[in-house]
Amino acid sequence: MFLLQHLDQTVKKIKSQAANLITLINLGFGAMAILLVLQGELRTSLLLITIAAVFDRLDGMVARKTNTTSELGKQLDSLSDIISFGVAPAILLYQGVLFTFGMPGAFFAIIFIACGAIRLARFNVTDTHGFFVGLPITVAGLLLTLSFLLIDIIPDYQFMFITLILAFLMIGTFKIRKV
Amino acid sequence: MFLLQHLDQTVKKIKSQAANLITLINLGFGAMAILLVLQGELRTSLLLITIAAVFDRLDGMVARKTNTTSELGKQLDSLSDIISFGVAPAILLYQGVLFTFGMPGAFFAIIFIACGAIRLARFNVTDTHGFFVGLPITVAGLLLTLSFLLIDIIPDYQFMFITLILAFLMIGTFKIRKV
Numbered sequence: 001m002f003l004l005q006h007l008d009q010t011v012k013k014i015k016s017q018a019a020n021l022i023t024l025i026n027l028g029f030g031a032m033a034i035l036l037v038l039q040g041e042l043r044t045s046l047l048l049i050t051i052a053a054v055f056d057r058l059d060g061m062v063a064r065k066t067n068t069t070s071e072l073g074k075q076l077d078s079l080s081d082i083i084s085f086g087v088a089p090a091i092l093l094y095q096g097v098l099f100t101f102g103m104p105g106a107f108f109a110i111i112f113i114a115c116g117a118i119r120l121a122r123f124n125v126t127d128t129h130g131f132f133v134g135l136p137i138t139v140a141g142l143l144l145t146l147s148f149l150l151i152d153i154i155p156d157y158q159f160m161f162i163t164l165i166l167a168f169l170m171i172g173t174f175k176i177r178k179v
Numbered sequence: 180m181f182l183l184q185h186l187d188q189t190v191k192k193i194k195s196q197a198a199n200l201i202t203l204i205n206l207g208f209g210a211m212a213i214l215l216v217l218q219g220e221l222r223t224s225l226l227l228i229t230i231a232a233v234f235d236r237l238d239g240m241v242a243r244k245t246n247t248t249s250e251l252g253k254q255l256d257s258l259s260d261i262i263s264f265g266v267a268p269a270i271l272l273y274q275g276v277l278f279t280f281g282m283p284g285a286f287f288a289i290i291f292i293a294c295g296a297i298r299l300a301r302f303n304v305t306d307t308h309g310f311f312v313g314l315p316i317t318v319a320g321l322l323l324t325l326s327f328l329l330i331d332i333i334p335d336y337q338f339m340f341i342t343l344i345l346a347f348l349m350i351g352t353f354k355i356r357k358v
Binding site for chain 1: 206207211213254285293299304
C-alpha cells in the first residue's frame, strides 16, 4: 500500500517535471553543438541544433498536455533557447565563415546573440496571445544554422547580411500569428 | 526650445536604458570570450569573462541608482549571465583541459551550463530579499574561469571535480546573505 502510494507520487513528480526535462535536453543538445564547433565538427553541430529545435517544440506541447505550464518552465525555456538558437548558431556560422572577416565577423555574431537575448527578454515580459512580436529566436537560429549549408554556394560576404537581417528581424515589432 | 525639449527627452531615454546597455556590454564580453576560445586565445578569454563580471555588478547598481529597475532588465540580465558565466567559463575550461577526458569532459561542461540555467530560472521566479539561494552563477562562473590559472599546477582530473562541485553549489538550497 505504502509502496503503491510512493510509486504514484513518483509518477506524478516525473509527469510534472517532464516538460522541464525536455527543455534541459534542448539545452544539452545546444551546449553539445557549441563543443562540437570547438572540435571542428561543424556538420554534426548543425544536426544537433536541429534536434534541439525539435525538443524545443516538444516541451511546450508536453507542458500544455500534462497541464504543467509554469513560470519556472518559461524561464528555463528562454535560457535554453539563448544557448541553442542564439549562441550555438552564431558560433557555428562564425567558425564556418564569419571568422574570415576578422573583428567585423565577430561583431556580427555577437549582434545576433544580443538581439536574440533582447527578443527573449521582451517576450518574457509581454503578454501576447495568439501571435509573436518579431521573429522567434528558434526560427532565426534555425535559419542561420541551415544557411551554413550554403557556404560553398553563395559568396562569403553574404553571410554577414544573413546574420544581420535575422538579428534585426528578431527585435522587429511586426506581429506573426502563432501556428 | 523644441531642441532643448528633444535633448531632455533623449537624455531621459538614455538614462532609463543605461542599466540595460551595461547588461548588453556584459553579454558582449561573454560572447567575445567564447569566440576567443575558438581562436585559441584562452587567456584573453579569461580576462574578458572577468571584465564581464565587473559590468554585471555595475548594471544592478546603475538600475537602482537611476531608479530604473525593470522586469525586462532582470530578464536581460539572466540571459547575459547564462552566456558570460555559464557557457563562456564552461567552454574555456573544456578547451583548456576537460576535452582531454573525451565525452565525460563534455558531459561535465554541459552539466555546469544546465545547473547555471536552473539556478537562474529559479532565481527569477523566487522572491528572495537580502539573501541568495545557492551559489550565484556569477560567482560560480568566475571561480571556474579563475581555476583555469591552476591548469599547470594541479592534476587534470581535479578539474572535473571543480566543475561538478561548482555546478551543484549553484542548485543547492542553502542561503547566502547578499553583500
